[in-house]
Amino acid sequence: xxxxxxDTKGVSRRTLLKGAGAAAGMAAGSGAxxxxxxxWSQEPKVLRYLGTAVNQADDITRKVKADTGITIEYxxxxxxxxxxxxxxxxxxxxxxxxxxxxxxxLVPSGNILGMDARKIKEFDNITPVFTKGQLPNGKVIGDxxxxxxxxxxxxGANSTKFASGVTQWVTLIxxxxxxxxxxxxxxxxxxPIESWKELLNPEFKGKASILNIPSIGIMxxxxxxxxxxxxxxxxxxxxxxxxxxLTMKVLTEAKKSGQFRAFWKDFNESVNLMASGETVxxxxxxxxxxxxxxxxxxxxxxxxxxxxxxxxxxxxxxKSVTGRKAELAYEFVNxxxxxWAGAYLNRQGYYSAVLSTxxxxxxxxxxxxxxxxxxxxxxxxxPDGSLLEKAGSSRDGGSYDDRMGNVACWNAVMDxxxxxxxxxxxxxxx
Numbered sequence: 135x136x137x138x139x140x141d142t143k144g145v146s147r148r149t150l151l152k153g154a155g156a157a158a159g160m161a162a163g164s165g166a167x168x169x170x171x172x173x174w175s176q177e178p179k180v181l182r183y184l185g186t187a188v189n190q191a192d193d194i195t196r197k198v199k200a201d202t203g204i205t206i207e208y209x210x211x212x213x214x215x216x217x218x219x220x221x222x223x224x225x226x227x228x229x230x231x232x233x234x235x236x237x238x239x240l241v242p243s244g245n246i247l248g249m250d251a252r253k254i255k256e257f258d259n260i261t262p263v264f265t266k267g268q269l270p271n272g273k274v275i276g277d278x279x280x281x282x283x284x285x286x287x288x289x290g291a292n293s294t295k296f297a298s299g300v301t302q303w304v305t306l307i308x309x310x311x312x313x314x315x316x317x318x319x320x321x322x323x324x325x326p327i328e329s330w331k332e333l334l335n336p337e338f339k340g341k342a343s344i345l346n347i348p349s350i351g352i353m354x355x356x357x358x359x360x361x362x363x364x365x366x367x368x369x370x371x372x373x374x375x376x377x378x379x380l381t382m383k384v385l386t387e388a389k390k391s392g393q394f395r396a397f398w399k400d401f402n403e404s405v406n407l408m409a410s411g412e413t414v415x416x417x418x419x420x421x422x423x424x425x426x427x428x429x430x431x432x433x434x435x436x437x438x439x440x441x442x443x444x445x446x447x448x449x450x451x452x453k454s455v456t457g458r459k460a461e462l463a464y465e466f467v468n469x470x471x472x473x474w475a476g477a478y479l480n481r482q483g484y485y486s487a488v489l490s491t492x493x494x495x496x497x498x499x500x501x502x503x504x505x506x507x508x509x510x511x512x513x514x515x516x517p518d519g520s521l522l523e524k525a526g527s528s529r530d531g532g533s534y535d536d537r538m539g540n541v542a543c544w545n546a547v548m549d550x551x552x553x554x555x556x557x558x559x560x561x562x563x564x
Contacts, residue, residue: 177458179203179205179462180205181459182226183207183208183209183227183228184227184231185208185209185216185230185231185232186210186211186216187208187401188401189231191517194206195208198466204462204466213349214555216232217232217239217240217548221240224245224454227452228451228463229450229452229466229467230450231447232306232447233446233447233545234280234446234544235445235545235548237280238285238547238548241285241288241295241296241305242294243294244292244453245452245453246453247291247452248291248305249307251303253464253468254307254467254468254471255468256468256471257307259491260471260488261487261489263538264286264308265283266283267281269534269535273535273539276544278367278371279369279547281544282308282446284296285305287300287305288301288304288305306447307471308446308447308448309470309486310446310487312419312483313538314443315435315438315443316330316333316354316417317423317426317433317434317435318436319408319413319414319415319434321432322411322414323415329438329440330357330438330440331358333354333358334358334362334388338415339393340392340393341395341414342394342414343394343395343397343415343416343417344394346397348558349545349546350443351397352558353371353443353543353545354443355381357370357440359380361438369543371546372547375553382558389561390564395407396412397562398417404422408431409429409431409433420484423435425516427523428518428521428522434530437531441540441542441543442541442542443541443542443543443545444545445544446544471491473491476488476489476492477496480504480505481496481515481516481517482517485538489505499511503528503529507529508533509526510527513525
């Protein structure tokens, strides 16, 4: 891609909020709050970071500590348990790293704060995928499910309602996103895989797996149902009860026939299943494919003709975070968007919310491989420095525009009464 900062702009916050009292918000991380610097300068800079392990890495904690002095204390949990903890223990974390699909449960709880866009230095440069539902090149992408643009803004810092338009208060400051598909072992399958319906192909009986996270797993199932021509959903990511029942009936029948080897919830589980050969086709995340490849094992993040299921995550604060702790949190979020972390996560297959700063922290040949779909001019290394791909190889799915431009839907909406979750759990227990 190689676009300039101007090309990657989303909503112009500075223009929109001009004259809206910018002086009311101090720039994050400056530490210059009148009357307190002598006291606060002696306090340790510590943030409790709640999230799944996907965006967490020791390298990131070491780098943020070196650059800002902030110590990150990770609290890792599964996707569902992160949501439960926000609802039941809002004082147990400072910074929350979560996905946009969970917001329809989290925002009404009142346990998270809206983020002030005026304090985010790179907000104007966040990709319009989040603010407009389109690529930087202007192409509109699929928005079934919880597309970020639908839940991006709230009415105020303490609001429990989504805003109908753009405001200065943001639900999540976006960090990373991706277009997900199936992972396969091409060395064990030895034929082309082109459709989501292959997940339930009896050819792979006992060798398939689907992830055990309701709002994501049911979307993979819906992609399979549509690909098999069994039903056409008006919105796969916001199903009616009848559509949920239909989808789970298809999955349950497949399970009873012995189609699935496992139902994974943990990143490492998915890696181990594929690396061992226990599964040859399954729901998978891009960095998990990266992890399998670094073991020297063939694994493909397979493009499929029906398109990708997309997801996105970002940061917000616990309602209990105020004062100096809040300023530390903004300092951390600004650091995260400044480029080093974005480049690090790009190297494991994600996309940074601020493409311009990530690009500035990557070598040109890396950017060409990961973002432009070009053959690697040099060996491609994983974030830990291990060999990922040899020179001459190209990334699965092509360029950023190829992948994100073929998004069919986003992860499912969390329904208030948890009907979907209940039906999913019945399927797992069946």
